[in-house]
Amino acid sequence: MNYLKKNNLTVLIVTYSDRRKYLKESLNSLKLFGNCLKNIVLVQNGVDYDLLSFLKKEISLPLKIFHLIINKENTGSSGGFGNGIEEAKSLNGDFLFILDDDNIVPKQSIDNLQELSLKSLERDYDSRIAISFYRPQHDQDPLKFKRNFDFINKSYVKNTIANFSISHKFFKERYFQKRIDPKKAELFFAPYSGLLIEKELLKLVPPVFKDFYLYGDDTRLTSQLSYAGVKIISIECIFTKDLEQSWYQNKTKIEQQKNSIELFLTSENRQKIWRPFYNLRNDVYNSKTLHKKGNFIFYINLFLLISIPFFIYLPKNKNVLKNYRYYLKAIKDGYFGKLGRINEKLFK
Known part of the structure; x- marks a missing residue:
């Protein structure tokens, strides 16, 4: 049984400035979802061109499946994704999949996703499930799939300040939790990009916190989901490809990252x-x-x-x-x- 069924998926992408070269690849790659794809929420966060004309000329997907949110000014990640998520929740389709405008999903990842059983995951983890697609080019935990345990959980984040705690320096092993499957990592928080979640689960938490403007709103939303009992799982063979490096990465060597x-x-x-x-x-x-x-x-x-x-x-x-x-x-x-x-x- 496929993880995603026919007409069951809403995709949300937020774009800004003039990022057409990335957005074109990202949108066209969504064809690989086949008949699972029901609709696309595309948020124009202060772009510098005619987005509708771009879709007509450059994107090989039916225009009718697009739901556009036009912001004349950039409302930041919290405004863009916040409004996009609320719009997505109102549309048909049980699942929401969020992507950055410079992400594509390879066919291999979609095939691997479809081989999963949601019921089996919920049984294994005794919880409701969201999947965070692995981002090998951007992940700040290079050892994630080289160990068989996780440690960032509810106990780990307790009383942290910006993810730091003196307790981590002396008692880190107390937070270790052996994985059910070494290739399935459990996360406490995750980025927007690559998050696949049943829309019904988003009712467990408040809407996106828009006061941040930029950064941290995805961490807040996914942390709230974790506190509400949703398990966020990252699987090595289900991944996205990034077309651009992040601001915290060295521009010459992608493996060199700074906090x-x-x-x-x-x-x-x-x-x-x-x-x-x-x-x-x-x-x-x-x-x-x-x-x-x-x-x-x-x-x-x-x-x-x-x-x-x-x-x-x-x-x-x-x-x-x-x-x-x-x-x-x-x-x-x-x-x-x-x-x-x-x-x-x-x-x-």
Whole structure:
């Protein structure tokens, strides 16, 4: 029995600026879903061209299956995906599949997906299931499928601040959970891109939190799903292909990645730290409002997040002195809930 049935899938893609060269490949690859594909929600988040004309000329899918949301200005990931998810929930089709505009799904992955049994997964994990397609080119856990256990779970994230806790340094093994299948990793949070979920499960959590503007809204939504009892599973043989590198990746060697804190503090160009600023600010807000379960450990972790990176990176990079005040502002804004779109003139 196929995982996806006929006319059972809604796909959501958010695009912005002029990314036609990626969007064309991404949309045309959806033909591989065959008769499972019911509709596509395409969010125009302030694009620089006539999207409808582009679809007519360049995309080999029926125009009638598209549901367009036109935003004259870029509403960020939280606005784009938030509105798109609400629109998708109102359409026919039991499943929602979210993609970035530079992702494609190879036929091999779709074939492997269709061989899965949703009932078997729910039985194995004793829970409701969402699948997060593996992204080998972007995944920040290069050892994910080289071990047979997971450790990021409800206990692991308790009292973390931006995914950091002093407990992880001394008691990491207490969080280890052996996998049912080494090739199936269980996640506590996941990116939007590659998330396949039954629409009914989205009723368990609040709508996308739009105050973030950019970054962290996918982490928040999927963390809320995990707290609600949904198991998010990533399977090695079910993956997407990325057509573009992420901002946190080295542009010459894709395997070299930096965490957002390192990028924030060591960047030579002040205008490039707005992405890490959003990322850290929103992570701190998520930590305080979702994961904080007690004061003592949480505030120790907050103090260490403020102080330790300064001493780790300062001896290696003189830019830390210039960027540290922005780092502190991101933490402060996140802690006190000062969210929304930032004034990018701050970084000029």
